[in-house]
Amino acid sequence: MAKTKQKQSARASAARIIAEVLQQHRSLNGVLTKTLIMLPENERSLCQQLSYGVLRWQPQLQAIADQLLKKRLKKKDGDISALLLCGLYQLRAMRVPEHAAISETVNACKTLGKQWATGLINASLRNYQREKVTLESSALQQDSAKYAHPTWLIERFKLDWPDLWQALLNANNQQPPMMLRINQQHGSREHYLQQLQQANITAEALKQASHGVLLETPCDVYQLPGFEQGEVSVQDGAAQLVVDLLDIKTNQRILDACAAPGGKTCHILETQPNNDVIALDIDPNRLQQIKQNTDRLNLNATLIAADAGNVSLWWNGQKFDRILIDAPCSGTGVIRRHPDIKVLRRPEDIANLVEKQQQLLENLWPLLNTDGLLVYTTCSALKQENEQQIMDFLKRHPEAQEQPATDPPASRATIGYQRLPGDDNMDGFYYVCLRHR
Numbered sequence: 001m002a003k004t005k006q007k008q009s010a011r012a013s014a015a016r017i018i019a020e021v022l023q024q025h026r027s028l029n030g031v032l033t034k035t036l037i038m039l040p041e042n043e044r045s046l047c048q049q050l051s052y053g054v055l056r057w058q059p060q061l062q063a064i065a066d067q068l069l070k071k072r073l074k075k076k077d078g079d080i081s082a083l084l085l086c087g088l089y090q091l092r093a094m095r096v097p098e099h100a101a102i103s104e105t106v107n108a109c110k111t112l113g114k115q116w117a118t119g120l121i122n123a124s125l126r127n128y129q130r131e132k133v134t135l136e137s138s139a140l141q142q143d144s145a146k147y148a149h150p151t152w153l154i155e156r157f158k159l160d161w162p163d164l165w166q167a168l169l170n171a172n173n174q175q176p177p178m179m180l181r182i183n184q185q186h187g188s189r190e191h192y193l194q195q196l197q198q199a200n201i202t203a204e205a206l207k208q209a210s211h212g213v214l215l216e217t218p219c220d221v222y223q224l225p226g227f228e229q230g231e232v233s234v235q236d237g238a239a240q241l242v243v244d245l246l247d248i249k250t251n252q253r254i255l256d257a258c259a260a261p262g263g264k265t266c267h268i269l270e271t272q273p274n275n276d277v278i279a280l281d282i283d284p285n286r287l288q289q290i291k292q293n294t295d296r297l298n299l300n301a302t303l304i305a306a307d308a309g310n311v312s313l314w315w316n317g318q319k320f321d322r323i324l325i326d327a328p329c330s331g332t333g334v335i336r337r338h339p340d341i342k343v344l345r346r347p348e349d350i351a352n353l354v355e356k357q358q359q360l361l362e363n364l365w366p367l368l369n370t371d372g373l374l375v376y377t378t379c380s381a382l383k384q385e386n387e388q389q390i391m392d393f394l395k396r397h398p399e400a401q402e403q404p405a406t407d408p409p410a411s412r413a414t415i416g417y418q419r420l421p422g423d424d425n426m427d428g429f430y431y432v433c434l435r436h437r
């Protein structure tokens with residue numbers, strides 16, 4: 001009985017999810033997906049809002065919580081620490097009436113099986129109400145709390161973007177819009193916009209991406225007309241600009257080397273469905289997501305689970321006309337969509353990722369036909385993974401040259417193009433197209 005009750009509280013579930021991300025370094029998306037299906041439908045939205053909101057503002061909320069608690073709670077009570085953050089988040093950022101926010105958060109202690117914590121949560125939240133101004137101004141003394149990012153990442157952004165780092169951090173803290181990619185095999189964007197209007201979904205064409213649509217308010221994908229029939233996919237505009245750079249023609253052999261969950265594989269095929277596309281990913285579970293997407297969109301790719309860099313394991317010796325490396329990266333351009341990156345990413349990860357990216361470039365470059373194009377892209381805002389990575393590559397490979405974009409996808413970088421998070425309300429992305437001369 002107690003267990004069923006536990007599963008039915010949005011606040012208690014959010015506290016457990018947040019504690020799992022903070023303490024066990026699990027990804028928010030993974031933990032949220034498995035938790036939401038156990039919650040009644042009417043509790044899901046609140047649980048999701050709390051989980052995302054608290055992780056987005058965690059350094060700020062924690063700085064306030066630290067002042068409210070005389071000492072930090074024990075590790076085994078990570079759920080109660082997280083619940084306090086949920087309570088603070090509701091009082092600061094949600095439209096829940098304050099008395100309901102406090103009483104429901106206090107009740108969640110019982111749902112978590114920790115009756116002893118009711119007094120503590122109640123007193124802390126009421127203290128916050130009384131001392132709000134002092135607590136807030138004292139918390140915001142530290143940059144980490146002020147900008148709601150870990151200190152090491154703030155320092156990296158400052159170094160790379162001395163004039164833009166504050167705007168970048170601010171953009172990372174915003175809730176992202178929902179954008180769509182219209183399947184050009186099904187019909188025009190104008191026609192789809194009409195369908196959206198008939199379904200009472202307010203939307204507009206994305207200026208920068210020829211098949212992109214921006215929704216005024218995010219909605220469930222199953223409310224989108226024709227979603228199950230493959231008329232449309234969810235994809236940020238910045239990601240949609242990658243495929244234009246590949247300049248795809250008919251009868252080409254194309255490798256999408258880091259393909260899951262398949263957003264760009266599908267976009268490549270929507271552009272020219274009869275091309276020979278090989279979609280590779282090192283993670284077999286994620287490869288399944290490509291299958292689901294190609295099935296829904298009625299497209300065909302050869303799917304292979306393998307380390308793209310270990311060419312002898314999967315390559316049949318036939319070169320490619322186009323190669324896309326959508327490289328594993330720090331994700332520092334998409335923090336607004338994945339706020340858990342602030343918690344999960346460690347400073348030492350960056351050098352490891354740069355090395356992996358370099359290996360992928362080195363091992364896949366020889367697979368490109370003469371005159372073929374290789375597009376390297378990341379959703380990172382750090383130069384080391386982007387322009388620095390490519391400048392180093394070009395020094396080692398005189399036979400490679402940048403192919404400038406006819407329609408630049410973002411601001412010019414030293415080499416390639418960099419879109420910082422929030423530019424044109426899109427995700428942060430780096431793009432470069434290299435020709436094998």
Ligand SMILES: C[S@@+](CC[C@H](N)C(=O)[O-])C[C@H]1O[C@@H](n2cnc3c(N)ncnc32)[C@H](O)[C@@H]1O
Pocket residue numbers: 257258259260261262263264265280281282283286306307308309326327328329
């Ligand atoms: C940025 S995501 C790709 C997103 C995808 N291109 C899309 O548009 O949906 C990077 C992917 O690279 C995969 N990956 C990481 N290392 C890899 C490797 N050595 N070989 C192949 N895939 C790899 C990860 O599993 C992850 O799915």
